[in-house]
Amino acid sequence: MWQQRCWLQGLAYLVIIGLLGGCVSTSANEQPLEITFGASISITGKTAKEGEYVRDGYQFFVDTLNAQGGILIGGQRYQLRLRYYDDESNLERTAELYEKLINHDQVDFLLGPYGSDATSVAVAIAEKYHIPLVSGHGSASSIYANNYHYIFSVQTPARHYLNGVIDALLAADPSLKTLALLSETDSFSQDVAQGVRDYAQQRGLNVIYHGDYPSDARDVSHHLNIIKQLQPDMLLGAGHLQEALLIVKQAKSLDVTPKAIGLSVGPLLPQFRANLQHDADYILGPTQWTPALDYHGDDVWQTPAAFAQAFRQQYPQYKSVPYQVAESAASLIVFQRAFERAGTIDRLAVRDTIKGLKLATFFGPIQFDEQGVNSAKPMAVEQLYPDGQKYTVFPQAVAEQSLLYPMPAWSQR
Structure with a gap:
């Protein structure tokens, strides 16, 4: 009887070990969780140079956070991905590409293009599909004239x-x-x-x-x-x-x-x-920003000078860091903090969390008014x-x- 009991206990132990081993093996084979951001960016055309800064700022944030393990959201780690297309500084092309990013690429969230007119186009599409869009490069008041609910802008308004x-x-x-x-x-x-x-x-x-x-x-x-x-x-x-x-x-x-x-x-x-x-x-x-400003944030860089130094280490071809680069990174800080505080990537929950954010960042203060405009930064x-x-x-x-x-x-x- 004692031998039978020991045999059953041993068998149970082997089953548990096998199950645990199977779980570890399955987990190792799973694809890591990802959040994909989509944007159209002017890589060619009239605003190509500004578009280059926009792209590099987005990519710098993505690379930096991924190197640190991604973002912890509701107890799970997410890696970040950037998906973008060249809108050729053309508004019609901008509209086509945001539709493509949503319907074909199925991106999770949206980032803004360069320029207020292009941002107005992107915002209308974000509203249509109920996808939050954080803009770093469109500051005209016309963007917010239609009382949209899914647009948030980190920069000081154009006026x-x-x-x-x-x-x-x-x-x-x-x-x-x-x-x-x-x-x-x-x-x-x-x-x-x-x-x-x-x-x-x-x-x-x-x-x-x-x-x-x-x-x-x-x-x-x-x-x-x-x-x-x-x-x-x-x-x-x-x-x-x-x-x-x-x-x-x-x-x-x-x-x-x-x-x-x-x-x-x-x-x-x-x-x-x-x-x-x-x-x-x-x-x-x-x-909108310079490395000399005296801001102190709770983001990974904390100060303008530290952000500029880190960016130039990754992009040594830049003799100085344009403010468009910083705007792009600040846009993604908004998403990061919203994900962390909401504990989910549910779009509606993320949007509602963004509305209530009050952030101190290397880019400066970020707090959104009822229209989604950053009313805090000079x-x-x-x-x-x-x-x-x-x-x-x-x-x-x-x-x-x-x-x-x-x-x-x-x-x-």
Whole structure:
């Protein structure tokens, strides 16, 4: 009897070991859990360079988190994947690709493309399929005009883009009274321009000229000739890289020399300096982020300087880190924290969790208002110096260098 009992106990032990062994073997053969993010990105076309920064910022976050084991969600580890296509800087192509990402690739969540108009297209599709989309690169108010429920934007709204430039110049010279404004006709630039008009009035400035030009403009000399005659204290431009280059080149050729020039997008991109060389000196550019800012976050990088250093280690071809890179990474921090706090990747639960987030990040504070706009983060200002570098000059508390003012005449450089 005793022998039979021992035999049965031994058999039971072998069965348990076999079952455990089978479980371990099956677990080892299982595919790791994954979360796939989808985006269309401008790899070619007008905004190809900005699109390159967008892509590299997304991929840097994905690579960094995966190297640390992924994200722990509800007790399970998930690896991250990025799926993107080239939208060729074309809005129709953007729409097609987000449909493809959802219906063919079956991505789990969406990230934004580059530009406000493209983001507006993507947001409508995200709403259609009830998939949360976190945008890092579309800040025009028109994106949020339809009371959508699945869009969240980490960057400062477009209407505040040039406020910091105005503040920096008035801090340097409170006697400034007039400005001229040039703006591209796309939604982002028009939003920036409206913000300039509103804020100029608040600060006691008079907008003595406002001229619009079409996207892909080849000539703004008509506007600049008028501005030359009016002699404003400052010239501000709301547009993108190619138009920013055009404005500076033609301002020089026509000898338009206000006390300062500030342009919404372009001056801080490497191509601006590469194209203009020393003609880029003294130009001011607003920025969503710089490595010099004094932010302290609970993300993996914690500070702007640490993020910049880590990014350049992985992408040594970058001499500096554009703010578009940081925007991309910040977009994914939002998803990371939402997953962790919700304890699930259920889309509705993730969306509702994002609504209530209040984050301190290397990118700055992130907190969303009822429209999904980050209402917590200010802009900074950088200036291109004659030494070939660009420096944060505003806010003054974190300035790397003093603002060079006034801008010398073209003939005196």
